[in-house]
Amino acid sequence: MLSIGEFSNICKVSTKTLRYYAEIGLILPDEINPENGYRYYSIEQLEKMLFINRLKSYNFSLEEIKTILDSEELQDEKLYLELTRKKKEIEKQVQEFEKTLDQLNNDISNLRQGKSIMSYLESIDVQLVEVPKMYLLSIRKMVHEYEIAEEYGNCFIKLIKKIQEDKLTILAPPMVLFHSAEFSPFGLDTEFAIPVKEYVTGTRDFYPGLCLKTVLYGSYSELSSVYAKQREWAEKEGYECNNALYEVYVTDPSQVLKESELITEIYYPIKKKVSNI
Structure with missing residues (x-):
């Protein structure tokens, strides 16, 4: 038998934790x-x-570990599934850290060159385009x-x-429209x-009209930067929002291997501000 102190020392776990x-x-x-009240552990408990x-x-x-230990299933099978799931989680975290590290290196490089770390905003291209009317087959709902x-x-x-x-004809890639003017709990x-050719029951008209358009190549995490740049452009040129802003997913996120392969078009429908003078 091992005292709690000996067991603690061998396993590198504090007595408080035990x-x-x-x-x-x-x-x-x-x-x-x-x-x-002294506590003792067996040699077999070391493993x-x-x-x-x-x-x-x-x-x-600790809750996940306890579930594995208490599982009535074959523990090796349960463990295999849990390890596989955890592996995917860690791989995703590693990708996120690698992306953050690349961004950090770029910021350091820009500072060394005397540039602002926000200078990347200058590379975001904003175009003024006219988008024709389209027919949408859609599902609208409140989503967190x-x-x-x-x-x-x-x-x-x-x-x-x-x-x-219904044997409809798809005319363009899937899109998501955001109708909320502000955050809601x-x-x-x-x-x-999805834009379709036919106007049938279940479809609706959507006429974006004059829009600011930006094409984003890469991670969706950069979307907020695009929104900020478009809003800045609109304010500077005397425009305001005229309809729901929307994103068009040129590439299917489930079909790409890397975030860098994603292509997203961001549209911000606008109109000229009315002068109060």
């Missing part, structure tokens, strides 16, 4: 002296503690920001199915749409 693990039922002492430490190193929560990616997939699957059933008033 007591907490016992409280939540993660790993219990093999024996507790009823006279003095279990090392297993817990290993899963913690993969960023599993964290739900948009999931709803994107769900809604466009439904729309494609409807198009196939109930979500954003969002419309998932």
Whole structure:
């Protein structure tokens, strides 16, 4: 038997942590002296503690680890599925860190050259275009920001199915229109749409008219910079918003291997401000 101190030293886990693990039922002492309350662990428990430490190193929560340990399924099968899921999570985090590191290096490089770290805004191109009327087959609903990616997939699957059933003709890539003027705790008033040739039951007219257009190559995380640049351009030139701003997804996010392959068109419908003079 090992005292809690010896067990703590071998596994590199504090005695305070071991007591907490016992409280939540993660790993219990093999024996507790009823006279003095001293806790003892068996040699066999060393492997279990090392297993817990290993899963913690993969960023599993204590709750997730306990679920794996308590699983009534074959533990190896359960563990394989959980490790595979965690691997995907970590790979995504690594991609995010790599992207952040690239951006950080660019900012450092710009500062060395005497440029502002916000100088990237100068490379965002804003065009003034006239967009003709189109017919949209769409689904409009309140959606929270964290739900948009999931709803994107769900809604466009439904729309494609409807198009196939009604034998409609797709004229342009999928788009999402944002009707909310401001943030709401109930979500954003969002419309998932596909332009079609035919005007039938379930479709609607949409005439964007005069718009600011920007083509974004790469991550959706840069969308806010595009919005800021377009709004700045509109304010400077004396324009204001005239309709729902919308994004056209030229490339399907589910079909690209890298974010750098994404192509998105951002449209900001505008009209000239009326002078109060």
